[in-house]
Amino acid sequence: MIIKVDRDKCIGCGRCTEVCPDTFKLDETGKSxxxxxxxxxxxxxxxxxxxxxIFVEE
Ligand code: SF4
Known part of the structure; x- marks a missing residue:
């Protein structure tokens, strides 16, 4: 299984960290x-x- 964030695309809205706080976090640069x-x-x-x-693959 692969979970990836394209950090060039991420705008740091925090949506993914609200939905899945155990899987995503905003780092010191404000990106997921x-x-x-x-x-x-x-x-x-x-x-x-x-x-x-966000890219997810089995
Ligand atoms: S990866 Fe998360 S923080 Fe970044 S734009 Fe998407 S939902 Fe927002």
């Missing part, structure tokens, strides 16, 4: 970084990311 592997939740966060910066 992957800290866990909750696949189902990451899929939901990917759907809600306004700039489609």
């Amino acid at each position: 970084t992957v800290i866990g592997a909750n696949h189902e939740c990451a899929m939901s966060a990917a759907d809600q990311c306004p700039v489609e910066a």
Whole structure:
């Protein structure tokens, strides 16, 4: 399973960290970084990311 954030696209809105606090966190640069592997939740966060910066693959 792969969960990735395209940090060039991420605008740091924090949506993914609200949806999946166990899987995403905003780092010191204000962009999302992957800290866990909750696949189902990451899929939901990917759907809600306004700039489609989250990539999830089985
Ligand atoms: S939802 Fe998308 S744009 Fe917002 S912080 Fe997460 S990865 Fe970045």
